[in-house]
Amino acid sequence: MVSEERSFVLKFDGYSRAKALLNNGQLVISTPFSVGGHKWTVRYYPNGVLKNYAEFIFLYLHLESADAEDVKAKFSVSVLDKNGEPVPSYSRTNPMRTFSEGSVWSSALVIKKADLEASWHLRDDCLTIRCDLPVMKEIKSEETRVAPSDLHQHLGDLLKNKDAADLVFQVGGQRFSAHRCVLAARSSVFKAELLSAMKESSAASPIEIRDMEADVFKSLLHFIYTDSVPLLETACNKGETDVVMAGHLLVAADRFNIVRLKQICEEKLGNHIDSNMVATSLALAEQHGFHRLKEACLQFLASLSNFDAMVASDGYEHLKSSCPSVLKELIARMIPSEFKSANDVIMAI
Missing domain, CATH: 1.25.40.420 (Serine Threonine Protein Phosphatase 5, Tetratricopeptide repeat)
Structure with missing residues (x-):
């Protein structure tokens, strides 16, 4: 976010004529000006907004851009004296606030007409004001357009296509190919087994996993490679079959010390x-x-x-x-x- 700030001098000619012709609640709109990529105007009510305030002038900042959302801006408006300097008693500064559809007005600068007319600040029947308008502007960087991570997709494809697989597991009559480095990175138990005692033997023959169903081991491998287990994470899956699978996966995750999978399974069982x-x-x-x-x-x-x-x-x-x-x-x-x-x-x- 950066701030773009501009100042404008606006002149409302024919002060007396506007006062005579416009009723309470009627307004004059300034020429639009652009700051921060948005159109703005100052709205001038020479005879007030409400009946109880007909003796006062009201000046508002208005956001004209219809499709703008959450525009942050700060607004200062001041009546200028004959030397072009702001008059402190006829000045107002709004703190930074958010302008959006349905909320497009600043707080008003309110001036008592009798006091203004008795001063020297109406020159040639012209009311001159200055607006200072800093607007926070969002700058789109390359980083904000970076696509979400697809590492899980690539690793999932690696498991599915068996590219460069260097391990084979035998589980319940089925064989599963896998990659030693991926399993070792994701499980301290696999790391201890695959990078030490089992290193030579695992390359030559399938590693048998006992006391586990093939579909459970398949889901375990899927989580290791993708960090997800769709069967348990889909909101609509609340059947008994999924709860049973959560129990089997909880035991498997505990066996191989895969902490996040344990937490997912334990939460699934606890919620059902x-x-x-x-x-x-x-x-x-x-x-x-x-x-x-x-x-x-x-x-x-x-x-x-x-x-x-x-x-x-x-x-x-x-x-x-x-x-x-x-x-x-x-x-x-x-x-x-x-x-x-x-x-x-x-x-x-």
């Missing part, structure tokens, strides 16, 4: 807790130390009706057998605080 999935999500949170997800599940189950529905769900037996401690914690939370001793007994069992 229901009676059918809460037992599974709670077991997942407890087993892998996902504290935010665990707390969200426990808060949901604080309702007795939600708790009863969870007990009747398919995931309850798995939760009970795999994470009995979290069930004790949940029951202890549901016991009123006055039964603290019973709470301690449950937690000690």
